[in-house]
Amino acid sequence: MNDEAPLPRWTHVVFFTSLFATIAMVFVVLYRDAQRPVELEQRLVAALGVVDRCEACHDAADHPGDTLGLHAVERFGCTVCHGGQGAATTADAAHLASPSWERPLFTAAEREAACGTCHEAATLAGAPALSRGRAVLAERGCVGCHEIPGIKLPEIAPDLDGLQDKVSPAWVRAWLADPGALNVDHRMPQFTMPDEEIDPIVAFLFSLEGPALTPAAEAGAPDPARGRKFVATRRCATCHRIEGRGGGFAPDLSLAGSKLSPAWMFSLLTDTHRLRPHTRMPGFRLSPEEAADIVAYAAEQWVPDTAETPWTAFSPEVKRDLTAVGRFEFIEHGCPGCHRAGDLPRAPAAMPLDDLGRRRVVDLPLADGAAMPDLPSWIATKVRVPTAFDLPGATPSLMPAYRGLSPDDALAVGIALASLKRSPLPGDYVIQSTPAQTPPAGPAGALVDRYRCLECHELGGQGGHIAGVPLDGEGSRVQRGWLLRFLQDPVTIRMDQSARMPVMGISESDADLLTDWILSSLADPRITEGEALGDATRGAAAYTARACGSCHMSRGAGTMKGPVLDGAGARLDPDYVVTLLRDGPAVVPGERHPAERLPGGEARDIATWIAGL
Amino acid sequence: MRAFFQRIRDSVFRVGWPADERKALLAMRSSFLLHLHAPKVRPASLRLAATWGLGLLSLFLYGSLVLTGVYLMFYYIPHPDAAWRSMGDLEFVVPYGVVTRNLHRWGAHAMVAIVLLHLGRVYLTGGYKAPREANWVAGVGLAVLTLGLSFTGYLLPWDQLAFWAVTVGSKMVASVPVIGDAAALLLLGDQTVGEAALLRFYVLHCVVLPVALTGIVAFHLYRVRKDGGLVTSEHAPEPTEGPRLWPAWPHLIYRELALLAGMVALLLAASMLFNAPLEPLADPTRTPNPAKAPWYFLGIQELAHYSAFWGGVFIPAAAIGALIVLPYLDRRTAGLGRYWPPERRWANSVFLFFAAFFMVVTVVGTFFRGPAWALMWWPP
Structure with a gap:
């Protein structure tokens, strides 16, 4: 070669160092790749777009419980219920979060929420928290403000028309400021409202006309002692808390005397459904005397109202202006979501929650320094402390506080809400809730409505759960004569049940019609007729x-x-x-x-x- | 038997192992790959500082990107439903999938950086002047194509990073007056980044731009020789002793091989140490804050933050336009071939000022811009 110009030293150093380094690194790459398992167990569920390689390490046969019996792994894969990155082939990538995969394996709460994505029914055996959460969403009136698919708002909030006949403005002011001070079992959440918002709302509510009251009874002097006895024999305590006992389903009546006007109370007792067409309370058949006695008993408990009533200080002009503002505030706070009032439509005022399950916690605001929770826990915190995630400087959340909501119930709500996904799940994976049964029609149906039977009894999967046994099949279980007498005078059969059927005073003709309907329409085909007698x-x-x-x-x-x-x-x-x-x-x-x-x-x-x- | 293999070898390599200078010259002339070089080169060309090997490294990187890119194409599906999952397949099941993707990713970033450095080197040494004007313009075109290749490739993983970087990039295109909207529509095939955009970017990235780049590279290399080789050696003083020209084999070829080997080793090491980023699946409903373009466009994004038209369109377009017309305006020939000649102080200062300016805004845009493009310290 050219001796006069030898190659510089760096050429050789760089070339050979790099060459050896490259060869070494190629061997490392080859070695690393050889560590990968050649065979992978892979579960492809085309309908769900799922490729799960979990079975490369886990054996589906070891799955605890009988969940897989109903959810064949061939049809569901693993990650639909368990989360994680199904396509991953290393334990860390499959189980943990990473920059490319934000959701690690589901927590127990998230697993239960996953059930609810397919199972739309209100109650689901095996998912108690999910079922509880869905019940709470209805009971607490969450659906009044938020659109939540599958959940209907029960009649939990009174109609507000004619409020002026029922309570005093001072009472409404106190109630809006702190419902817990007036009723420890209050169902209405605590709104954060300054007085300058409360006064207009009160003004607006007292501008709403309601049905005319029933004229008071003329006969005899009402007797509070008799009234107290009637309250006991009619079993009002099945739904209402009275003198500190019973209740749970309807307002505490201990303070009814100081809250309700006697005239309104009398009207409600004698003509329940004309005054309050949507109430859950059955239409008792009370004589005017009986009603007057009960009102007298309630009035005896009256506690003098010490709060000053600034209402009278407002001139008519001020009241008129306040009414317009109050109507705005009433809508602003989402009150029409639960309460009927005037001509206001019942429209959910807050954001719909039908796709909440798709939200990622990483996108949600977090309290400073808090560890990243799972979605159900985040929702639970938000439900318990609605302002917990308000951003500094932003308008505070309008959401009211649900005081008295237990941590378990809050988490159940989180689970129920985290299950909501507006997802293109294939139709045959979705287990829809049982289609609503049409309520009984005709004269019997009118009686079922009048006595509000389905507020307590379950029928066709609908109705209440206060009574222990559903009405389905009752026609095959009991005898006609007994049922006829029972409806008029319900004796207690099951001594271990705290809820006892109220004595509504069902008339003989009504009882006859109801008995016929139960025996003819509510038979159970599984109960064989005409069994031979034994010894x-x-x-x-x-x-x-x-x-x-x-x-x-x-x-x-x-x-x-x-x-x-x-x-x-x-x-x-x-x-x-x-x-x-x-x-x-x-x-x-x-x-x-x-x-x-x-x-x-x-x-x-x-x-x-x-x-x- | 031995004669049989000898015949095959002779048919491919006309000249045997270049053991002497005559054979070396013959080899350089007769080999397809080697004939791109002159058989004999000026000793000044062999100095590392003559080019820092930047053009050659660009070419090597391009070659490695083609090779790794073809392998990635075997597994990649250009559809929004499958693209991101292809990344998972590369990570979890494809043999050497991770290292191949890393090589491609880091190679692409390196190529953008080295192409831009190459452009700067040629500018500083006056390599754009006659007779190299046309080749300079071709080089500017190659730089733009390189950016285009990197940008189109950026979308293909279809993760959040890709989706929003390209969304930002296409917004910049759309802010061009008059033709902007039409150009963005032509690029995306839709109003937003979606299925059509992904397919277009894929075709551009894998077919249109590489074919164009390969063609222009061929022209570029051809013109390097026809225009007289390196400007740095052309204007260097003749050696006082030794031969005026040295044979390219082995002096040039060995140096090039060393560079190639060094580059491969560094790239491989980087690809084994650092994984290419991958973010969650693209979600048009989830905007990251801030959404950032690829790093080489962050200077422009930073400028566009001040004024969409002046910063995002006018300055970049003017810069490219200036680079293209430059050789036809600046016709003085003094001080060529040196990095900091007294005759070119003014020209080089202006260039370095703009380069530094772009670097500063790029660094600011990359590291010091937080949510809502607000200034923030890094780390926050």
Whole structure:
């Protein structure tokens, strides 16, 4: 080569150093890649767009519980319920968050929320917090302000028309300022309202005309002592808290005397549904005298109102201006979401929550220095302290505070809301809620509405849960004569239940019509008709041998955990007793009878013995 | 048998191993790859400081990007439903997927940087002047194509980073007066970045721009030789001793091989140490704050923050226009081939001022701009 110009040293140094370094690095790359498993278990669910490689390490056969029996891994994969990055092939990438994958494996709360994305029904066995959350969303009136798919606003807030006949302005002011001071069980949340917003709202509310009140009874002097007795015999305490006992479903009546005007109370008791067409309270049949006595009893509890009433200081002009402002504030705070008032439409005022489950916590505001929560926990905090995530300098959140909401309920709400996704899930993955049953029509339907039967009783998956046993199938369980008498004078069958059917004073003709409707329309096809009779003596022996008396009371022996059986011969349809004993309690949803199934002959013997009680 | 292989070798390599100078010259003339070089070069060309190897490194990087790019194309699906998942496949199942993507990503960033440095080197040494005007213009075109390739490639992972950087970039295009909206529509095929934009960017990135770049590179290299080689060696003083010209083999070729080997080693090391960024799947409803363009456009984005038209359109367009017309206006030939000659102090100062200005605004835009493009310290 050219000796006069040798190659500079750096050429060789750079070239060979780089060459060896490159070769070494290529070997490292090859070695690293060889560490990758050659075979991967991969689960492709095309319908959901899911590619899950979890089974490369986890065996679906080891899945605890029987969840996979209903949710075949072939159809759902893993990440739909568990989260994580299904396509990942390393434990860290599959389980943890990373810059490219923000959501690590679901927490327990997120897993339960995932159930709710497909299961739209209000209650879902196996997802208690989700079900509870959906119930709370309805009970607490969240749907008044937020659009939440699948949840209907129950009649929890009174109509406000005619408020001037019912309460005093001072009471409304005090209520708006702090409902908890007037009723510890208050359902209306605590709004943050200064006095200059409360006064116009009160002015607006007192401008609303309501139905005319019923004229007061003329006969006799009302007797508070009689009134107190009526309140007890009518079982008002089933729904209302009275003298510190009972209640839970309707307002506390302890302070009703100092809150409600006697004239309004009298009208409500005698003509409930004309005054309050949407109330959940049944239309009791009370005589004017009885109603007057009850009002007198309530008025006896009246506590003099010490709060000053600035209302009278307002001149008509001021009141008129205030009314316009109040109407605006009333709408601004979303009150029409729950309350009917004048001509205001019931429109949700706050942001719809139908896609909340898709929000990522990383995009949501966080308290300074707080660890990143999962979405249900974030929502729970927001629900308990609505201003927790207000940005500095921004308008404070208008959301009212739900005081008394337990942490568990708040988390349940978070789970229910985190399940909401406006997602293009394939239709056959979505388990829709049972289509709403049409309420019974015709004259019987009018009575069911009048006595508000479905506020307490469940029927066709709808209705309340206050009564222990659904009405479905009741027509096959009881005898006509007993039912007719029971409706007019409801005796207590199940001593262990705290909710007892109110004595509404159902008239004989009404009871007759309802009995016919129950027997003809609410039969249970699973209860076989015309079972042969057995032997009562053998039945008595079997009753003793089976220790039925450890729950039932009969002929003065036994306990009251279950229904009393004395008189059951006139009450129960023997065919039902046979079916219950032979086929198990599954024939009655909510029935807590032991699951043990008796042989047919023994069941017939016991039924025959009971028929003679 | 040996003669058989000998015949095959002779048919490909006309000249055997260049053991002496005559054979070396023959090899340089007869080999396709080597004939791009002159058979003999001026010793001044061999100094590292003559070019810092920047043009050659650009070419090597381009070659490596083509190779890794083809491998990535085997696994990439240019559709919004699948593009981001392709990144996951590269990460989790494709053999050497991660390192290939890293090589491509870091190689692309390096190529943008080195192409721009190459442009600066040629400017400072007056390499744009006659007879190299046309090649300078071709070089400016190559720099623009390089930026275009990088920008179109930026969208393909279809993650948040890609989506919003390209959204910002297309907004800049749309702010051009008169033709801006039409140009943005032509680029995106839609009003927003979406399925059409992804396919267009893919075709541009993998077909249109590489073909154009390859063609212009061929012209560029051809003209380097036809215009007299390096401006830095052309105007260097003749050596007082030794030969006037040295054979390219081995003096030039070995240096180039060393550069190639060094570049490959550095790139591979970087690709093994640092993973290419990947953010969550693109979500048009989730705007990052701030949304930032790729780093090489952040200077322009920073300027556009002050004035969309003047900063985002006029200054960049004027800069490119000035670079193109420059050789036809500046016709003085004094001081060529040196980095800081007294005759070119004024010209080089202006250039360095603008380069520094762009660097400062780029650094500010990259590191010191937080949410709502507000100034912030880094780290915050």
